[in-house]
Amino acid sequence: MVKTEILSMDVYKYFILLLLVTFILPIVKSKEQLSSGECEDLGFSGLALCSDCHTFSEYVKNQELVSDCLKCCTEDSDDSISKITYSGAILEVCMRKLVFYPEIVGFIEEEKDQFPTFKVQYLFNSPPKLIMLDDKGQHKETIRIDNWKREHMLQYLREKVKPTSAS
Secondary structure (H helix, E strand, O other): OHHHHHHHHHHHHHHHHHHHHHHHHHHHHOOOOOOHHHHHHHOOOOOOEHHHHHHHHHHOOOHHHHHHHHHHOEOOOOOOHHHOOEOEEEEEEOHHHHHHOHHHHHHHHHOHHHOOOEEEEEOOOOOOEEEEEOOOOOEEEEEEOOOOOHHHHHHHHHHHEOOOOOO
16 A cells, blocks of 8 residues: 555656646746847847837737847846837948838838938848948948838837937
8 A cells, every 4th residue: 555655656756747848847947048140040139128119019919029029038137128228320221122111111211311320221132121320320220120000110219219409
């Protein structure tokens, strides 16, 4: 009888271990961080803070994409950090590929003038991306915007690009 109880306890332990490996580890592993190269390949090289991913999730309803974003972000350590702003932005895109991005064309034609420190740069074979600039005009972050809608570009730039001071 005692031997049977010990045997059933061992089976119970193995069962718990199997449950742990099967269900708990994938949940923990889902918060893994991707390398910067993997993140850039996914188009998330510029979304440094997880609050950006949460904002992103309000506009993009693809859970896998949001999950990838969360694997590439850094936890916000302070609310003030989540409001990082830039002095300017460059939209880099291939002029020949613009026909495939009507939302970006609409933004360039009708909205870009709202942002005096925003420039469009045409570079052969470049996918559409925003390059965020610091006070010295140096590239700080790069964000792929292939599937962004015009209103998403507008809101992102309103939140992230410092307004110019009137002289």
